[in-house]
Amino acid sequence: MKLSQSIHFLSNTESLKKNIDKTILGIRGRQLNEFSELGLPVVPGIILDASITQALHQNDPMPVLLPLLKKMGTVVKKDFDSAENPLLLKLVISSNLVIANYPTLHNFGLAKNTITGFEEKVGKDFASHEVFFLLRGLFSIQLSIAELQADEIKIGVYKDLLNKISGELKKEKCTETGSAVMDAYQQYLPEGFFNTAEDQLKITIQLISTMLSLDPDNENDVALLIQPLVYGNYDKESFSGKFFSRNIVTGEKKLQGMFFQEKFDEADADGKDINEIKPAYLKQLESIAWQLEDHSKDVREIRFTIEAGKLWLIEQKSVEAKSTIALVHFLLDLHKRGIVDAEYVVKNVKPGQLNEILHPVINTASVKNFQCSKGGIAGAPGAAVGRVYFSADSLIEAQRIARLQSADTRCILCVPASYAGDVKAIEVSTGVLSNEGGYSAHASVVSRQYGKISLVRPDMKIMANKAVIDGVTIKEGDYITLQVPYYGESTVYFGAAELIEPDPKTSGLLDFIALTRSFIQNFHVRANADSPRDAALAISFGAEGIGLCRTEHMFFNEKRINIFREMILAETTEDRIEVLKRLQKVQMEDFYGIFKAMEGREVTIRLLDAPLHEFLPHNEAELEGFIEHLKKAGKKTLSKKALLDEVAVRAEVNPMLGHRGCRIAISYPEIYAMQIRAIFEAAYKLQKEKIETHVEIMVPIIMNFRELKQIAYGKKIEGHAYLGIRALEKEVREKLKAEPIDFKIGTMIELPVAALSAAEIARYAEFFSFGTNDLTQTTLGLSRDDFNNFMPDYTLYDLIDGNPFAVLDPGVRELISIAIERGRLTRPDIKLGLCGEQGARPENIPFCMEAGLHYVSCSSYSVPIALLAIAQAELEKAENEGRKLTPKKVS
Structure with missing residues (x-):
């Protein structure tokens, strides 16, 4: 092949012919041609394509190059090898690899006859610096050749020269002129290297060609791009x-x-x-x-x-x-102007990226000089700033004082691990820093529910009112900043960073959610929400109902917790019922607010699930607070010792598998009866206000159909009657003279035995909701709060694939599939959902859809993530089936 056929010229007015094989131009060559085709003001270039680069040390390219260099000089108004206005070149070794270890080659054309003209344009100091830069590039090429030839003497020489030149380049001022630098280093270069620009370019191209021909990894796909250098320091208009x-x-x-x-x-x-x-x-x-x-x-x-x-x-x-906000704004802008369609927008955002758009982000300039520590397990992504407190009570008290003083109320809870009693602090904090558990630990799960940030640092040491991370001590009241990205390494900054707060309206999130929902067919997302505020937030984020309302969270409110403790410690059933009457009013108000906020959408209410002992006082402050509450209420008070004895009596060795959920209902039916009455009082109150409700009552921790049957339909034995949900609903309806409403009774499938006996349970359950947090624990025999202590060892030896509390384990998936199949055999129209934390994970969505579930439910802040994962799964399915998914109108 003639050299002229493999050497190409490009500029903003002249691009390559369409029939040229672009693969032999290398990445940089193809990019230049792309910009040339767009007519952009790119610096012109000459490409010596890959078909000739390895043979240029045996062929002289200068006869072909010189006319093109003249043409190039005309474009940039300079002349190659000119003494007055020299054209200097950069040589780019253009491979097909995104990352290539070829050196930067600049300033070729700086020779004895051109240095003076260049100095007049940019000054002697800068000119000398550029000669050194030229030498660094050239010696790098010569070092590569020496290494490929295994010439140890030359390797040592060029390494020494490169070290010396690096030192010169670091100096603020060059003490020698460019011409003197040339003289000093000529002995290490091919003869006549600095005589003329033409000789210099020819020698350099031949050295590059030699290097490429010797390189065993070169697959004959490396091109050479030559472009003029332009300078922003030529004059005042530069x-x-x-x-x-x-x-x-x-x-x-x-x-x-x-x-x-x-x-x-x-x-x-x-x-x-x-x-x-x-x-x-x-x-x-x-x-x-x-x-x-x-x-x-x-x-x-x-x-x-x-x-x-x-x-x-x-x-x-x-x-x-x-940022994800920038990406979403950009994609929506393209869509609005018709550059891309809705499918392109939805496909080009990773579901996990939406975490960033839902939470504040750090202004990176504000932490430039901060001391920091990297690492840890991401529990709930985002950024949080706050003063550190080491207990729920101290955090809440600090916030109270800060409000009174109109001071900064932002606080971060720092604890070894969190428990039910810490929920009140997590809810009002900006984030949680813990050192036990992981993604599925209590602190992480609750943080995600409330839209807070959670980071687990197993290496952190907590001692009373201080913690130590990476040798840095954090005292109570000190500011820290948590940076927990969905992808990448987490960071603790020691100090208060500046945060940029997100706004769903101005961030483009709501418009993006609308586009996402337009591709969702028959699979939906509900939210885990326990308050009217959470319900309203869930709707704004695209949720189509509530899939899990955890009623136990309602009782941890500081105005209710001591009343609830009264109920637990009541000596007789009659005393317990009296206290429950007081709680029924506030429960009704809770449900009324949630139903009203959901505006006719389905609301799944899980009846009390947590073990009762979790509500009892666990520290000195809580003990004193409860005793004070009893005094104010005129109730019989207990000494601290007596109260501690009562707490100890109710403690359980293994509460996760103990007296919780439906088991409480069997022992204390009056507790569930109170909740049922509150639910229907709220629903019938709204009926009078012409507001529709769709109530789904979920009974937790069912292990056989007998439990559900009794709780739903009641039971009579000698001298005793157990009122079921349906009888209680009728009682409330008749008392309020209301019309019947749509409601369903179902259960949470969270035990393997429940999954296996789904056919029998479905006789009495109108819906199943898979509680995959507990189903994973009971299937694998793993505690989600403790397994991180040994899981690194298991992953090291590939004994388990990833985190089963994030991505559903194959065994858990099989149990879900079995339960769905058996449940449908009994009740073909049974409604099926998944309300464990795994429901928000994009990795689980395709399985949930294929298995036949109707919805997943997750925290309000995870709803957009689940929606996007579903939309992308729908688009992928349509693409695999060779059809186009047309977006539907979303109200």
């Missing part, structure tokens, strides 16, 4: 700069970056906001940036140089560091 095509944190369509007047680049230079550059240049830069965005369908980072008033695009690439 600039350099780097910017993003839009704000990479907020997504605002406004350039973000800096420019530097009379500077080669931004190194050690004071820059100005890119938007303050001369209007004519700004208009050009905006046009380039947004043209590149539309073409690449991505936010771009752009480097440019303006040399003597002429703008040149130097480099542009994707921005990996852009």
Whole structure:
């Protein structure tokens, strides 16, 4: 092949012919051609394609190159090998690999006959620096050749030379002129290297070709790109700069970056906001940036140089560091202008990325000088700032004082592990830092439910009112910042960072959710919500109902907890019922608010599940608070010792498998009776207000159909009657003279035995909700709060695949499938959902859809993530089936 057929010229007005094989241009060559086709003001280039680069040390390319260099010089108004206005070149070794270890080769054309002209343009100091830069690139090539030839003597020589040059480049001022530098190093270079620019270029190309021909990893796919260097320090109309095509944190369509007047680049230079550059240049830069965005369908980072008033695009690439808010805004902008369709928008956001858009993000500039510690297990992603407190009570008290003083109320709970009594603190905190458990630990689960941040640091040491991380001591009241990304390494910053708060409306999240929902067919997302506020938030995030209302959380409210403790410690059933009457009123108000907020959507209420002992006082402050409560209420008081004895009597060795859920209902039917009455009082009150309700009452921890049958339909034995849910509903309806409403009774399948006996249970259950947190624990025999202590050993030896409390275990999946199949045999129209934390994980969504579930339920803050995972699964299914999924209108 003739050299002329393999050497190509490109500029903003001249691109390659369509029939040329682009694979032999390398990545950088293809990129240059792409920009050339777009007509962008790219620096012109000459590509020596891969078909000849390995033979150039045996062939002289200069006869073909010289006319093209002259043509190139005309474009940039310089002349190659000119003494007055020299054209200097950069040589880019363009492989097909994204990452290649080839050196940077700049300033070729700096020779004895051109150095003076260059010095007049940029100054002697800068010119000398550029000679050193040229030498560093060339010696790197020569070192590579020596290594490929295993020439130990030359390897040592070139390594020494490179170390010496690196030292010179670090100096602020060069003490020698460019010509003197050339003289000093000529002895290590091919003869006549600095005589003329033409000789220099020829020698360099031949050295590059030699290196490529010797490289055993070179698959004959490396091209060589030659481009002129342009300088932002030529005169007062010269600039350099780097910017993003839009704000990479907020997504605002406004350039973000800096420019530097009379500077080669931004190194050690004071820059100005890119938007303050001369209007004519700004208009050009905006046009380039947004043209590149539309073409690449991505936010771009752009480097440019303006040399003597002429703008040149130097480099542009994707921005990996852009926030999810910026990405979503960008995609919605493309969609609004018809550049992409809705399917493209939905496919190009990873579900996990939405965590970032739902929580504050750190302004990285604010933590530039902060001491920090990296590592840990992400429990609930996001960023949080607050003062550290080491117990729920101390945190709540600190917040109370801060409110009175109009001070900062942001607090972070720092505990070894959290328990039911800590929920009240997690709810009002900004985040939780713990050192036991992991993604599925209590602190992490509750944090996700309340939209808080959770980080587990197993290496943290907690001692009374201080903690130590990486040798840094955190005292009570000290500020820390938690940065917990969904992808990547978590960080604790010691100090208060500046946060950028998200707004679902301005962030583009709500518009994105609407697009996402337009692709969802017959599978839905509900929310785990325990309050009207959570319910309203869930609806705004696209939830189509509540799949889990944990009623036990309602009793941890500081105004209710001591009343609930009264009920637990009541000496007689009659005393217990009297206390329950007081709780029934507040329960009814809870349910009324939730039903009203849900506006006719399904609401699944799980009757009390937590073991009763979890509600009892567990520390000195709680003991004293309860005794004070009894005194104020005029009730019989107990001494601390007597109270501790009562607590001890009710303690359980293994409460997770103990007296909880439906087992409480069997022993204390009056507790569930109170909740049932409150539910239907709320529903019938709303009926009078013409507000529709769809109530689903869920009985937890069922192990056989007899339990559910008794709780749903009641039972009579000699001298005793157990009132079931249906009898209690009728009692309330008749008392309020109301019309019957739609309601369902179902159960949570969270024990293997329940899954296996689903056919019998479905005779009395109108819906199943799979509680996969407990189903995973009881199937695998693993405690979600403790397994992280030994799980690293198991993953080291591949004894288990990942975290079973995040991604459903195959055994758990099989039990779910069995329960679905057997349940449908008995009740074909049974409604099926999954309300464990795994429901929000994108990895589990396809299984849930294929298994025949109707919905998943997750925390309000995870609803958008689940929706996106479902939409992407629907799109993938349609694509695999060779059909186009048309977006539907979403109300």
